[in-house]
Amino acid sequence: MQPDFLAxxxxxxxxxxxxxxxxxRKQWEDGLKQWQGKHSSxxxxxxxxxxxxxxxxxxxTRAVIRKNEASAASAFFSTNDVVNIEPVDDSNDDDxxxxxxxxxxxxxxxxxxxxxxxxxxxxxxxxxxxxxVCSYQYWKFDGKKDEPCIDLRPIENIRIDPAADWIDPINxxxxxxxxxxxxxxxxxxxxxxxxxxxxxPKWIEADEKTxxxxxxxxxxxxxxxxxxxxxxxxxxxxTNNKFSTAWVRRNIxxxxxxxxxxxxxxxxxxxxxxxxxxxxxxxxxxxxxxGCAVLEAHKTYPSSVCSLTSDVQSEINxxxxxxxxxxxxxxxxxxxxxxGSQVDLRSxxxxxxxxxxxxxxxxxxxxxxxxxxxxxSSFNEQDRLNLDFDDLAGTFSGSSVQANxxxxxxVGGMNLMSQGANQxxxxxxxxxxxTWVEPVLKQLVKLELKYETDTTVLAIAGKKSKTFxxxxxxxxxxxxxxxxxxxxxxxxxxxxxxxxxxxRFFFGMNSLASMLGEKFIETIDTExxxxxxxxxxxYKDGQRFFNNDEEQDPRIVQYEQAxxxxxxxxxxxxxxxxxxxxxxxxxxxxxxxKVETVNKSVESTFSAMSSAExxxxxxxxxxxxxxxxxxxxxxxxxxxxxxxxxxxQLMDYEPQGLNNNPTTPINPGVGIxxxxxxx
Numbered sequence: 137m138q139p140d141f142l143a144x145x146x147x148x149x150x151x152x153x154x155x156x157x158x159x160x161r162k163q164w165e166d167g168l169k170q171w172q173g174k175h176s177s178x179x180x181x182x183x184x185x186x187x188x189x190x191x192x193x194x195x196x197t198r199a200v201i202r203k204n205e206a207s208a209a210s211a212f213f214s215t216n217d218v219v220n221i222e223p224v225d226d227s228n229d230d231d232x233x234x235x236x237x238x239x240x241x242x243x244x245x246x247x248x249x250x251x252x253x254x255x256x257x258x259x260x261x262x263x264x265x266x267x268x269v270c271s272y273q274y275w276k277f278d279g280k281k282d283e284p285c286i287d288l289r290p291i292e293n294i295r296i297d298p299a300a301d302w303i304d305p306i307n308x309x310x311x312x313x314x315x316x317x318x319x320x321x322x323x324x325x326x327x328x329x330x331x332x333x334x335x336x337p338k339w340i341e342a343d344e345k346t347x348x349x350x351x352x353x354x355x356x357x358x359x360x361x362x363x364x365x366x367x368x369x370x371x372x373x374x375t376n377n378k379f380s381t382a383w384v385r386r387n388i389x390x391x392x393x394x395x396x397x398x399x400x401x402x403x404x405x406x407x408x409x410x411x412x413x414x415x416x417x418x419x420x421x422x423x424x425x426x427g428c429a430v431l432e433a434h435k436t437y438p439s440s441v442c443s444l445t446s447d448v449q450s451e452i453n454x455x456x457x458x459x460x461x462x463x464x465x466x467x468x469x470x471x472x473x474x475x476g477s478q479v480d481l482r483s484x485x486x487x488x489x490x491x492x493x494x495x496x497x498x499x500x501x502x503x504x505x506x507x508x509x510x511x512x513s514s515f516n517e518q519d520r521l522n523l524d525f526d527d528l529a530g531t532f533s534g535s536s537v538q539a540n541x542x543x544x545x546x547v548g549g550m551n552l553m554s555q556g557a558n559q560x561x562x563x564x565x566x567x568x569x570x571t572w573v574e575p576v577l578k579q580l581v582k583l584e585l586k587y588e589t590d591t592t593v594l595a596i597a598g599k600k601s602k603t604f605x606x607x608x609x610x611x612x613x614x615x616x617x618x619x620x621x622x623x624x625x626x627x628x629x630x631x632x633x634x635x636x637x638x639x640r641f642f643f644g645m646n647s648l649a650s651m652l653g654e655k656f657i658e659t660i661d662t663e664x665x666x667x668x669x670x671x672x673x674x675y676k677d678g679q680r681f682f683n684n685d686e687e688q689d690p691r692i693v694q695y696e697q698a699x700x701x702x703x704x705x706x707x708x709x710x711x712x713x714x715x716x717x718x719x720x721x722x723x724x725x726x727x728x729x730k731v732e733t734v735n736k737s738v739e740s741t742f743s744a745m746s747s748a749e750x751x752x753x754x755x756x757x758x759x760x761x762x763x764x765x766x767x768x769x770x771x772x773x774x775x776x777x778x779x780x781x782x783x784x785q786l787m788d789y790e791p792q793g794l795n796n797n798p799t800t801p802i803n804p805g806v807g808i809x810x811x812x813x814x815x
Contacts (some may be wrong), residue, residue: 141396141410145387146403148311152295160437164292165361167265167442170197170449172364179450181457190460194452196522197442200529201264204441208260208565212625213253218246219577224620233603234585234619237612240597241584242577249283258288260568263429267440269572270294270306270426272314273579274417275587282590284583286576289314292358294426302436306424314386314424317369320347321378323401339399339407350382350402388413388422395422419582427572429564441529441564448525455521459514465507472503530560569625578623585617698722 166176173195175181181191212218221239223231246252255271262269272287293315301308324347326339360367369381384407385400395413400406414420432438468487473479479501483493495501588594594612598604604612645665 139391141387141389141398142400142404142406144389144391145311145313145385145398145400148297148387148389149295149313149385149403152297152311152313155298156292156295159298161292161358163437163440163443164266164358166446167267167440168358168361170442170446171201171265173198175453176446176450181453190457190464192453192456192460194449194456196452196525197445197449197529200445200525200531201261201441203531204264204561204564205257205260207561208568209253209257211565212256216247217243218252218625219243219581220624221581222622222624224622228619229603229607230616231619231621233601233616235621236601236603237594237597237616238581238584238621240600241588241593242581244593244596245284245580245584250286252286255286255288256573259427259572260429262288262291263427263568263572264441266291267430267438267443268426268428270424271572271576273423273425273576273583275583277587282587284580284587286580289424290359290362292356294424296426296436298436300436302432302434302438305436306422306426310390312388312422312424316384316386317381318384319378320351320380320382323347323382323384323407324378340405340409342401342405342407344377346401346405347382348377348380349404350384351380418586419579421579423579425572425575425579427568427575429568431567431571445525445528448521448528452518452521452525455514455518459510459518462507462510462514466509470505470507472505474501477501530564573625574623577625581621581623 162177169176173193175191175193180186181189217239219239219242221235221242223235225231259269259271268291270289270291272289274285274287276283276285295311295313295315296305296309297311300306306312323339323342327337327341329338330336331338355367356369359369383402385402386397387400388395388397390396396410397413397416398406398410399408413422417423428438430438430440430444471484473481473484473495477496479495480493483491484502493502598609598612604616609616
């Protein structure tokens with residue numbers, strides 16, 4: 137006997153709605169208010185007793201979340217490749233081919249058809265404001281579009297069981313309910329659309345009365361707080377029923393270990409026949425991912441950044457508002473006037489310069505109350521609260537610098553202050569990657585492998601695959617999509633600090649060059665090095681800064697011509713042993729010249745990078761360096777100055793030896809250059 141799916145869906149929704157209203161909705165709405173720079177519900181500043189007093193809200197929370205979003209954007213979008221897909225066994229050509237082709241397809245979709253920048257930063261914002269973020273991954277095919285989609289869902293529209301496992305809440309919950317607002321006209325269109333597989337309408341028909349009842353069923357205060365206005369999904373804004381919004385629910389319910397998928401119109405009408413999950417989603421797994429930015433063990437709905445910092449944010453607001461009230465009283469005195477003494481109160485309270493206030497007896501009718509000015513303790517308390525806020529939120533702000541002036545006087549002190557904040561920010565970002573980003577991209581990879589048929593996408597992916605070109609394949613086939621893959625994201629420790637990334641990269645390169653010498657130099661992929669370094673510096677691709685036209689060394693051309701001539705003499709049998717020895721000698725000379733050319737190219741590349749780094753840190757040395765080079769006979773190649781140093785800076789320039797500098801900066805290219813000098 138088939139279970140009553142409509143009753144099961146109704147019971148699941150009612151239990152989840154009760155839990156959300158009791159325990160989660162206030163946290164979500166207070167987080168939104170704090171993000172928007174508004175006092176939380178029940179705040180004393182909203183009471184009648186605080187009417188006329190200062191009600192400022194210092195937007196420290198919004199500042200830190202925006203800073204975290206900027207760090208995430210820098211970490212995720214510094215290079216062209218968004219995701220990194222590798223084979224499980226890199227010695228297996230099948231796995232390698234699948235990984236390379238899939239990597240090309242997924243990166244193309246994320247860069248061209250999926251608004252990945254907006255989705256990812258919106259998800260990170262949601263995770264920090266609400267504590268959770270949820271998305272729905274699916275393949276869209278409606279006759280116009282044939283592409284993968286990532287739909288970022290409002291957290292208040294997703295319902296799961298509160299007793300779900302905190303590590304994997306979506307798959308461990310006995311049900312997942314997604315509340316979807318749809319226009320009544322679109323719902324009626326779905327009811328008339330015929331399913332190609334069954335020959336029946338995709339959705340079960342409902343009358344207009346049922347549709348309108350579903351349009352008035354759902355009212356959400358969280359959505360109103362987010363939009364900071366009336367409910368945009370309410371039907372009261374529409375004069376035509378076709379444009380009214382009704383609420384459709386996508387229900388995934390587990391019954392005896394089997395997941396079933398079906399749609400309902402509110403709680404009263406079954407829109408589609410229940411189907412097994414694997415019949416609708418070929419992977420057999422639920423197409424939802426729920427992640428977070430703050431990790432709290434054994435808690436299905438973890439805290440948000442807003443909730444962690446709410447108390448400190450409230451204290452910062454209190455100190456600020458009390459100080460502002462004090463300043464206002466200092467600048468505009470408080471007056472005590474005799475009752476019934478005919479004092480011109482309007483003129484007195486207006487307190488305009490040059491005005492005249494009438495009263496019977498100026499000596500006794502009005503008394504001026506002087507208020508002492510605010511002391512430095514208020515500002516000291518504010519500095520301490522700012523430090524507490526930075527510690528909780530994991531940021532390094534200007535207030536931290538001002539509160540630590542002695543430590544701030546050295547570069548090392550600045551690094552010490554920012555190190556802890558960077559570690560906490562990176563930990564938060566990595567938590568977001570592990571709980572949401574990587575699971576979402578893994579589902580996207582599976583969709584690509586199963587449904588991708590766009591010839592343009594497949595052709596681009598094939599051309600980027602070295603294995604595909606190596607074996608001379610002409611097109612991508614289904615057989616090439618059966619390899620075993622590992623999906624990861626190019627974000628790790630140090631990802632939020634570009635300078636730290638470059639320093640770590642050069643440190644690794646120098647260490648390897650010192651240990652391996654010329655063996656390491658010979659294996660360097662120059663294009664990858666250029667792409668990585670310039671990516672960390674904010675450029676998606678650094679290849680455009682270099683001339684890719686290969687001009688062969690004239691000595692190599694001369695050697696090759698001599699080799700051809702000697703080979704012809706060998707063919708004519710002119711002293712074969714002597715001619716063969718000459719050929720071997722010229723071959724050796726050719727190889728040595730090629731190695732020298734490569735070494736000089738690598739040296740110049742790393743020297744240019746090192747020079748660029750120094751110029752970026754000290755732009756004032758550019759004009760002095762240009763004068764020195766000009767006096768040595770060098771000519772400017774492009775006719776434009778790289779940077780202009782201020783005149784005063786050039787006038788104050790004095791050469792200094794190494795003995796005058798207590799710390800000598802490390803040249804990132806030294807180790808590699810030393811390794812090349814031994815070749």
